[in-house]
Amino acid sequence: MGQGDRPGRPGLTPLPRGLVRGIDAGRRLAGHPAVAAVGFTGSIPGGKAVQALIDERPDPIPFYGELGSVNPxxxxxxxxxxxxxxxxxxxxxxxxxxxxxxxxxxxxxxxxxxxxxxxxxxxxxxxxxxxxxxxxxxxxxxxxxxxxxxxxxxxxxxxxxxxxxxxxxxxxxxxxxxxxxxxxxxxxxxxxxxxxxxxxxxxxxxxxxxxxxxxxxxxxxxxxxxxxxxxxxxxxxxxxxxNGWPTGVAVRWAMHHGGPWPASTAAAHTSVGAAAIRRWLVPTAYQDWPAELLPLELREDNPLGIPRRVDGVPA
CATH class of the missing domain: 3.40.309.10 (Aldehyde Dehydrogenase; Chain A, domain 2)
Incomplete structure (x- = not known):
């Protein structure tokens, strides 16, 4: 329930239906079987607590935590x-x-x-x-x-x-x-x-x-x-x-917002910039499948007209 749904609280902007609040809600989300990955920005103790919850799951999932940084x-x-x-x-x-x-x-x-x-x-x-x-x-x-x-x-x-x-x-x-x-x-x-x-x-x-x-x-x-x-x-x-200062963080292809522990739990990934979406994508390869069963993105005629590579060459 968002703030805008609460009786007696007129004039507040409704929150997205997918937004939940509170430590208890976070615990339930980290252990829910429908959750396939967790992202977290906060303290080192908080990040370790989230990792402990993930470790209790019967199926391990990725944890993308941003936990602490002194930026020398x-x-x-x-x-x-x-x-x-x-x-x-x-x-x-x-x-x-x-x-x-x-x-x-x-x-x-x-x-x-x-x-x-x-x-x-x-x-x-x-x-x-x-x-x-x-x-x-x-x-x-x-x-x-x-x-x-x-x-x-x-x-x-x-x-x-x-x-x-x-x-x-x-x-x-x-x-x-x-x-x-x-x-x-x-x-x-x-x-x-x-x-x-x-x-x-x-x-x-x-x-x-x-x-x-x-x-x-x-x-x-x-x-x-x-x-x-x-x-x-x-x-x-x-x-x-x-010869600059670290607080400028641009949402661009070249941005890398990650680093060795404890700055990040996944130093190979960025949490800001165009490449940040890759943390949440799951790759699947289709080998020798008939065209009728392929996703539109992979069909020979490229009906969606998306940029892609064929045999490693941009097409």
Whole structure:
């Protein structure tokens, strides 16, 4: 029953008949014999709970989960500084930090001027409302975990129910590495850790220890300077970005919105973009079947006029 079907609640837009709400409904769906695959976007504990429900089924089905991502951004010494701090602050606070590609880790040279510009840019931002009270509480729990680090900047407080304030913390590379994986755990919302380094040659060993992310970003002007960094990040993310910010997600053929665990439970698939439909398609091959029994899409005369390949050649 959608909201529009409820007696005494006039004026509400009816919800689609296929939409159900609630944890109990989700449990029943994950175990229902008519369900052939499950998609999920949420926390790692939530995703593991869904997987456990699927494991209880007599017939296993695919699980396409998007569970957590810190989306590391590495700023190398050759990077252009103009607009860097403002770009980071804007990306961090877009949608009150509730984009799954929000930059939660920023590695920068230990430079007072750069840190100052980052702090000023974050301080100029304003918070907003989280989607639910539970998400807001999870954000506050994450801030408490990061509270042992040095505060770098705090934005202006948001207004309204479930509102939060952007906050950024800082630490040095050695301290960060000594407290992995805890310091690299996602804090869903407008919060990030800025990690300072003095020698970029020390970065790859630390990046290798990060868990998987949807994205990883490098800011540099010298490609050779970034070669080893790129090699480390290639193993950690589904989308690599050069001199940009990760929160731009376009629904295009080239988009890949996935990555190694825990970013995704199916790193070979994207959950955004034209190719995302492939998660829900079941291939069937017809070998030597009579034309009368073939689907219209496979008949020799192609009555539907669809683009297709014949013996691997577009036809």
């Amino acid at each position: 951004v590495v700023v190398l010494p050759s990077a252009r500084r103009e607009g860097l701090a403002q770009g980071f602050a804007a990306s961090l606070t877009l949608g009150t930090g509730q984009f799954c590609t929000s930059p939660g880790l920023l590695f920068v040279p230990d430079d007072v001027e750069l840190l100052t510009s980052l702090a000023e840019a974050v301080a100029a931002t304003t918070g907003g409302a989280m989607l639910t009270e539970r998400i807001r509480d999870g954000f506050l729990h994450g801030l408490a975990r990061l509270g042992k680090l040095t505060p770098l900047a705090e934005g202006r407080a948001g207004e309204g129910a479930f509102a939060v304030t952007p906050q950024v913390f800082t630490t040095d590379l050695a301290t960060f590495a000594a407290d992995l994986p805890a310091l690299a755990e996602e804090c869903f919302g407008p919060a990030a850790v800025v990690v300072t380094y003095t020698d970029p040659a020390e970065l790859p060993a630390v990046l290798d220890r990060l868990e998987g992310s949807l994205t990883a970003t490098v800011h540099a002007t010298d490609p050779e300077e970034a070669r080893e960094i790129a090699g480390a990040l290639l193993r950690k993310a589904g989308r690599l970005i050069w």
